Amino acid sequence: MSGETVVFACLDADTLGGVQRVTHTLAQGLAGRGYDVHVLGLHRAARPFRYVEQPGYRRHVINRFPAGRLSWTAAHRERHRLRGMLRTLGSGFAVLSSPGVVARLKDVIPRRLLPIGQYHGSYEHARGSWHLRSVGRDYGRLEKAVFLSEEDAWSFSEHALLPNACAIPNPLPGWPSRVSPLTRHRVLGVGRLEGVKRFDRLITAFAGASRTVGDDWELHLIGEGAELGRLRAHARESGVRDRVVFRGAVPAAELGREYLDGAIAALSSEHEGLPLVLAEAASYGVPSVAFDVSGGVRSLVLDGETGLLAPAADVPALTAALTTLMASHEERRRLGAAARAHVEAFRLERVLDRWESLFEQVLR
C-alpha cells in the first residue's frame, strides 16, 4: 500500500483549530508509513500555525489570502491552480475535510486520486444547518464518506441516504505514560469560552454539586473567548466566584500537566462532534461527565463504564453526575482506569491502521 499518494485538503490547513490538528497528525503518521503525503490548504491562514516541526509531507496553499467569498475570476483561478497542482501527483487518495472543500474540489480531482470525504461534525449538528443537504448531495458521489463515529455514519446513511458512509475516529496526538492520581479536587472544562460550549451550565452544575459534596472543589476552565465576562458574572451569581478559575489559553504541550492535576473532565456543550478533550483526559485516566449530544460523545464516554452521561441540556442530571464523581474517589478510579483502556482505540497507530484498511476497502 505504501508509496501511494494521499492528499489532505482543507479550507485553510494552517489555522489553529481541531480539524487542522487532526489533519497534520494524520498526514505525519501516514508519511511515516511510507505514503507520499500532501496537505493542501485552499487559503492561507491569517495567522499560520506550525503543527509539525519536521513534516514528512509537503504543504501547498492555493490562494494567498484568507478564506472568504470568492469572486467568479478568483474561483476560476483557483480551479486552474488546483488542476495544475494535482496533475503533478501520483495515484492514490484525496481526503477532503469539509462539505465546503468537497464542493470546491469535486470537479477538479483527477481520476487517479480517489476522493474520500470527511465530516468533522455530528449528525445532530449537520441536521440543524446547511451541512446535511450539502453532505447528502455531494458525499454520496465520493468513494467514501468518513464520519466521526459509527452512530453518526449510521444516521447519515439513513437520513442523507449515503451508501458509502463509514466511521474513523480522530486520533489522540499522544499517549501518556503517567496517569492522574485523581486526588486533587479539580474539575476541568477545556474549550473556547463561546456560547456553544455552554460553560454557564457547567458552572451551574458545579455550584450545585459542590453544595452537596463540599467546598474544597475547584472548576478550572481552560480556554479563552468572548463569553469570559458573562461567565465570570454567572459564577459570581452562582456563589462559586472563588472556585471557578479562568485559566485562559494553555499551550497544547502543557495541557498534559493540567490533566495530571485533574480529577474529572466535564463537557457541557450544545453541540460536539468528537470532543478529543474527553479522549485526552481519559488517556490520563481522568473520567468524564458530559451531555449526551452526539454519537461522537457516546463513542468516547460509555455511560457508567468510562464516565457519566447526562441527557442533552439537562442541568440537574449533569449536577447529579458531577456530584457522584466528586463524592467518590473510588468511583473516579474505577471509571478513569476503564476510560484509559477504552481510548486505546483512539491512539494514533490504531487510527492509522483504520485509514489503511479504509484505503484497502476503497480499492476492493
Added chain:
Amino acid sequence: MIKAPECSVIVITYNDSARLPRAVRSALGQSLRNIEVIISDDGSTDGTESVARALRREDRRVRYLRRDVNSGGCGAPRNDGVAAARAPYVMFLDSDDELPPHACKSMLLEMERTGADFVTGQISRLHEWNGRIKPYYPGLFARRRVVEGIAEEPDMFLDSFSTNKIYRTSTLRGLPFLEDLHYEDHVFTTELYCVARRFAVVPWVVYLWHRAAEGDGRPSISLNLQEMDNIGHRIRAARLSDDILRGNGRAGLVADRQRRFVRHDLPVYLNPLPARGPVWARKFSRLVRPYLAGLDPGVMDGADPLVRVCCRLILDEDADELVVAARSLTTPRAAPRFAVRRAGRTYWGTVPKGELDITPLRMAELPYGAARLRHEAAFHGDGSRLALTVRTYDPFGVLATAPDWRAFARFGGHRVELAPRALDDGSYLSEATVDLARAGRGRFGHESFRDPRISIVRADGRATSDRLLVDPAAEPVRVAVPGHEIVAGPEGQSAFLRVRWRRRGALRWLAPRLGRLRAGLVRRLCAPRVKLRVYRTLIRLLPPRENLVLFEADVGAGYTGNPRYVYEELKRRRAPFEMVWSVAGNRRNFPADVRLVRRMSWRYLWTMARAGHWVDSHGLPLAYPKPAGTRYLQTWHGQGVKTVGFDAPDLRADFEAPRRTWRGAVARWDALVMPSAEFERIFVTSNGYRGPVLRHGSPRCDVLVNGDPEAVRRARERLELPGDRKVLLYAPTYRDRAKFSGASVRADLAVMAEELADGWVVVLRTHPVERYAVPERLRHFVRFAGGYPEVNDLMLASDALLTDYSSLMCDYAVTGKPMFFLLDDWEEYRRAERGVNHDLPAIAPGPCVTGTEELIRAIRSLDADPAAFTAEHAARYAGFRATWCAEERGDASARVVDAFFGPVPVPAVRPAAAPEVEEVR
C-alpha cells in the same frame, strides 16, 4: 495475477443493443472494482452479440453468454447467469436499467457486516421523459435494519423484485427462476423470503429502474399492461406464491401475501382501466374473479375502500360500474355517481352492501366548500370553441340543501354559466360552449396548463367545484392562437379535462432565451448584496420623511398582529401619516384600501429608506441598517415559555454570523411593546435589548378583551363551522428541527374524528413555518386555517384551545376559555429541540396530556361538566393570567400609539443588565 471476482453482476438482455452498453457501463463503473459482468443474452437477433463483444474488448471483466433460442422470459437468462457466476455474491441488472455507483459495494459490505442471507435496498423509478427519480414504496426501506424473517415484517412482500438485492451465489443455486412465467420474480422472492432466516434492508438507492415514455420504442414486459396474457401471468405468479408459502409451512403468511396483491398488483390494472373500456374490464374481471373469490377471509378488511368496491364489482360481474368506480381510484379521486346512506354509513351505488361501504372516505359529510360532485363530460371542437355536454351527479344530495344554486364552467378566470336540466335519476345535464382562445391561455409567452372545473355557487356566494371527467379515448381539441397552441384533452388515468397551452413558432425559440436572459439580469442586478449596497447609499443621501410609516406583520404574511391594531388606531384618529404595508404572501389577506409594497422589492427598499417610522412584529430585513432619524417600534409577535433571541436554537449554534446580524438588528429598535412583566424579564435579556419599553399590554389583544361578534361571524362563515358543534382551535407551534415537515401536528386527528366529530369541529392553525395538508377523509372534522388571515378571529370563534408550546396560549388566556395542552414531546422539546424558560406542566392553565386518548378523555370531561372543569383549573388559570395578561385592559393600541407617536413619549426605563437566564425546571 487476477483475483477471483467478489461479485457477479448478471445483465439479462433481449434485443436491446441500444441500451445494453449503458447498463453494462453502470456495472463496470461500480465502486466495487473487483467484479465480473455477465451479459446473459436471451437469443437476441439485433446485433446484441457484437455490442457485447465490443464491451468485452473494452473491459475484460465482461463475459458474454448466449442462448440460441429466445426463452420468452427473464427466468432462463438469469438461471444461465447464476450457473456461470464465479463470484460468491450475485446481483441482477436488466439491460434497460442502471446500477448507482455504490450499489454493489454498499450491499456487499452490509452483507458482510450483518451476516444476512440477502440484502435488499431502495429501488427507484427514473422517469426518462423528465429525469425525475421516484422511490418505490420508500417507507419499506426507510430504516436501515436487519429483519429476522419475513414473518416479522410481512409488508416486505411488496418488495418482489429480484434486481434490488445482493445474494449469496449458493442461495441462488437452490432457488432457480421459473422459465415459463413473466412474473417469475414474484415467485422467486416468495421462495427467497421462505428460506431466508434473516435479511438486511438498506435505505439508499441501489437500483435505477428506467421508465421510458410511453410510445417510445418497444415497451418492456412489465409495462405492457394491455395484454390479457400478462394479467394471467401475474395471477399465476400469485397462486404459485401462495402455494409456496403453504408448502413451506408458512400458511399463516398467505393472507399477508394476498394483501400485497390487493394493495399493489390489482391497482396496476385497475388504475388504467377507465382507458381500456368495459369490454376489456369484462375480460379482466373474468380472469381475476376466481383468484379474488378464493382470497383468505380478512384480506379485504384493511384495503382502500374504493379498491374494495372494485373487487366487489368484479365479483358481481358488473363491468360497467367497475369502469365508473375505477375512475375514482386516481386523481381527482372522483365521487361516485350514486351513493346511499343508511344508519350513518355511506355505500357506493344504490344498494347498501357491506363491501360497498365507503364511509371511511367521509365524502358525504364534507362542508359545502369541499363537497364532492361528479361531472362527466363529452366535448368536441368547433373552431376555437369547445362545446361541452356535462352530466352532473350529486351522490350526497349537496345541491338539494343549497337552493338557488347556479353552475358555471370555470376555465381559470373565465367562466360560462350553465343551464342545468334535472334528469329523472337525480343527475343534471347541461351544455356550454367556451371560447378557448379567450379562456385557455395564461400570460403571453408562457407554457402551462389548467384544469377546467364546474363550479356550483350557492345563493350566499359560497362555491364548490370539481374537475370534469371526460372520455379517455377522446381526441384532443387543438386551437391555434397568436404565439401559442391550445390543446384541450383527457389527462391522467381517470381522464379529467386539462387545457394546455404551448408556445408556437418563433416564440418557442425566443421565450426560453429571453427568460434566461431576464433571470440572469435579475440575479446580477438584484442580488442581495447589490440591494443592500444601494440601500446603504439611499439612506446616506435621503432624509427619512417624518409622516411616512412602514408596517410589517409576520414578515409580510398578512394584515394582522400588533402592527395591524397600531395601524387601525392611527387610522381611527386620522393621524396625518402616509401608511404603507409590506406584503410577502397573499395580497388578498389585506383590506382593499391598504397601500401595499412587495417585501424586498426595490420599492420596498425605497420605502424603508424614506419611512420616518417602522412598525413591525418580527424584524425588518435583518442586515439592513436603520436610517438616521427613523424610529422603529418593535411590537414582537408573542410571548410564552419557549426560549427566544440568543437562547433560541438558530442563534445558539456554533456559527457567529447569525448572532452578529441579530445583535445589529436589535440595536435598531427604538421602542419595544411589552405585553407583561414576565415578557420583559425574559425577552429583554435574551435579546440584549437596552432601549425604552412600552408597558401597556399588546395592541393585538384589545379585541380579545373587548370581543367582536362580527369577527366570530366572519370566521364561522368562512370556515363553514356548523352552528351545532363546538370549535376546538388546534394551534401547535413548529419544531425547530423539522420545519415544513408536518411533524408539529401530533394529535391523531383520525382518532379524534372517530370520537369527537359529533360534538366538535377542529380548526387547525399550523405555524407559518409548517406545511400540512388535511387528508380529505378528515375534512368533515378538521378545517384548515393555516392561511386564515387573522388569528384573533379564530380565537374569538373557538370554544377551546388545544396547543403544545405556542405563544398563542398567552393571548388565548385573555379570553378565559378552556385550554388543553398536548405535551407528548415535552422532555425532548424542553431540553434539546428548543429549550424553555418555564415549566409548562406546572403552570399550564388546563389539562396537560401526552397522547390523543388522554386528550379525548379531557375534552369529554369538559363536555360532561363545564363548571367542574373550570373550577378544577381555576387557580392555575388565574396565576397564568396574572403572569402574562395582567396588562391587557383593552386599550393597549391607544396607549402604545400615544406613547410612540404622541407628542409626549412615555419616559423610557433601562432594564438592568442581567446574566443569562438559566432554564427553570
